[in-house]
Amino acid sequence: MVGDLILSGLRIPAFTPSELRFGYFETAATIPALLYETRLVMFNLFRRRAAKQRVSRKYTADEITIGPMLAADLPAVWRLERASSRTPWPVSLFQDLIEDSRHTVLAAKVGTRLVGYLLYEHKGEIGHIANICVHVEYRRRGVASCILTSVLKRMRKEGFAASELEVRQTNMDAQLFYKKFGFITYEIIAAGYPDTQEDCFLMRLPLAEQSHNTLRY
DSSP states (O other): OOTEEETTTTEEOOOOHHHHTTTTTSSSTTTHHHHHHHHHHHHHHHHHHTTTOOOOOOGGGGGGGEEEEGGEEEHHHHHHHHHHHOOOOOHHHHHHHHTTTTTTEEEEEEEEEEEEEEEEEEETTTEEEEEEEEGGGGGGTHHHHHHHHHHHHHHHHHSSSSSEEEETOOHHHHHHHHHHHEEEEEEEEEETHHOOOOOOOEEEEOOOOHHHOOOOO
16 A cells, blocks of 8 residues: 555555455454554664664674583672663572573673573473573673573473573563564563553574474464
8 A cells, every 4th residue: 555654675565444444454453553563663773873873892702602601600699680670680599590400591791790590490391591691891792692592402302392482572672682582472462560550571483493383372
């Protein structure tokens, strides 16, 4: 239809009142979903323009060491967690999860400096990413991508059928980041974050071909 909006290579159709009135959409929920996707695309467009103004060296996978989090890492982990999260996890929780066989807790370092971490829970055939964090000085420099790429490769080797995670409705940077890896939103929990009453977006990435048949979206 004439009047379609094209943003960042994505065509967003301009619908007529009659199309909206007489069932162009299969469900009423499609309209807010389309509006949300439009807002997300616009946000991404402005974000990429702003990113061009920042010139920071990108790190490669060869420069980042990813391995099991150690007890000696916990002081740096706590400082990073406290600086990055509205509701930081206590250091005692990290200690417990390091020793829990149902969780994999990984630390990312550049040289000897802790620059990020990720932990995931083993939930049957699902690898549930519960916490991922990158030091503010190393964000948008390829560190998060290296960490997530390494973890997804690890999950595939361990035989997980899919990876899942949760993200706040307002955290569009995170949503775009996970979408880049193929994660899709399969459920929205209203007011899923008690501290802000934000909706919680549940996202999933199939890791094996058979997951398309064994997992429901």
